[in-house]
Amino acid sequence: MVVKKRQYYGFNGFHMPPVPRAPRSARGRGLNKMKVEDSQICAFELLASLAGKLLQESESSASSNASEANDQPIIGGGVKFEQDDDRPLKAECLDHGSCGESALFTRFSSPNSDQKCLLNEFPHAESNLFLERSSMITNSNSSKNGGADLKSVICKSKSACENIPGKVEGSSDSRVSCDGYVDNGLSRQKRCDGLDTRGLIVDPCSSNDPMEMCMKFPALINSVNNVELPSCRDPVPSASIPRHRNGTKLGIRDDDENFTRCNKPLTKSKAFRPPQRIGDRRIRKLLTSKYWKVAPKLKDCEFSKPAFLEGGAKSHYLKRKLCYSRERYQLNTFYKRRKFTDHSVVVTSDGGFSSESVCNSPDKNMTGDKNGASIMFHGHQASFHSKDSQVKFSIKSFRVPELLIEVPETATVGSLKRTVVEAVSAILGGGLRVGVLLHGKKVRDDNRTLLQTGITSNENLDTLGFSLEPTPVQVSPPLCTEDPAALLPCDTSQLILRSPTTPIVDSGVSDALPDPPPLTNLDTNIESNRESVSSHADIVTDNTLPDSRALVAVPPVNAEELAMVPLNQKSKRSELVQRRTRRPFSVSEVEALVHAVEELGTGRWRDVKLCSFEDADHRTYVDLKDKWKTLVHTAQIAPQQRRGEPVPQELLDRVLAAHAYWSQHQAKQHSKNQTAILKITDAHAVRNGVQDIQSI
DNA sequence: ATTAGGG
């Protein structure tokens, strides 16, 4: 993502000609009011696809070369730098919890032929766009300070490698071994592939055609709604790479929109500064779209070492990655939750090399379960039973963020199964902790009672979530260097632990209309809780910018939170707030809304709320207003265009009528209200009437 | 705190 963003921004100065874009919906917005961002992105798309084609053409030959390279692993001369070069790449990926992005970056940082591979991997326009952008940025980056970067990378890689728990060394598992290396006879044991025999962490740097596997297994833990398994253990203690911890988010997942991303910490180089928000959605959309798996049968895709390292020789090393597991966890970063999945570019080069593919987190879930996208373990339904002061939780199943497993096409089903088992076992076997999240916020105070925390049977338990967290690795607080940008710990496990937004099951346990749960002051408890968390984070963040050293002083707790605080973000707080779970209006609710509006007119949403939704605490007047807005829109479009639970035409007609009426009587609602009020009958009406009169 | 509108 970072790359993409970067790319995007890098182009800002290009003054792309605006490309008209039709409004996404006829909601009544200015038709041609396109945003700068939109036009730019459009331009990018065009540019990118164009560039992509050109590139593909010009490099078609190169492509073939690349494949040849695979067939002929480097021999002799290549040997020497194999290790060195190799490590950096791997290290990059590893210390960030195997991030697809890293893979990209890695490749991009190396000149020439690499891009070709990437392009091939992204046959589709969208993909190309992505690639193009990425490569461009990277290129500039590498050309500018490639040397320096490389160096740091290497250093880092070393430490990273050393810290990797289950290195490839001595691995007897052929599946995990690197065939490419075998060929060239190099001692691959030295390599730090990040391949873990147990499948825990696998070289994220190279992989293609990641397969997403879905499986279910019984809940191991009693929890509600959602149990999330953020990630594998962090193979690399952050301490080993103090300089790069500004990285931060590896992925995001959201209940509403699945969204994962990887921000490669990498260097502080300008090109890789934290992405900004503009255009995110667009890009995300692109990435998220239809293609989640594209696999031209590429022969091979090797990483080439930087020319300067190789002495200009064309050296490719094959990297084969078997398992690539990446965790996605939700984290409210700059990107609000938007379904977004990053591309996982994986290269597989096992003896034959199979296929390459881009794994876009698929939005394959048609049901609207946003969480479902590219998640393995799937499906969870929580049921709550409250009795007395007892709060009971039960889970049918739980969801695990993401587990990408890659195996050659030639692999047997059996080996696939084993691989999956290994990957899962590695994660589960690593020791787990359970985190409790309320409203997407992690509840850290273990001493609090459920009541105090706001977890009660009365509470909307759908705001409660559990997460499986890898057993925290003892990590010393990040040492802050002079670099303010390095404030964010890059410790994967930390990040994971922090990840605030656990997708919450939209179990609809409580539907206000049918049976509004009694409101209690628990709500406030929760709110205050959230506030405290947020403000906390804010403080930390604030301290962060001015003086990086402040971090050192912050107590552990704060330090933890820091991990999830995006660096240098304007709205720190907003990043931490989880989007409310979506709650489609039921027909009865619509009915109530229509009725209220008929009586009160538009523009008095507070009254509407009080009148018809007072007990529906989850419906704010803004919600009602929004709903009315959409209702009007819905009523104006063809029935075929409508989505979601169909609203009776009768109601829609009333909507239109009311809308038309109130549009003309905006000023006169006065008298109208008077009469309307009288018509309202129940207790609410009385109350509203009073207020109305008062307001008049 | 509400309202209105764009996103």
Add this chain to the structure above:
DNA sequence: CCCTAAT
């Protein structure tokens, strides 16, 4: 639904 600007 979110976010903001304007009340």
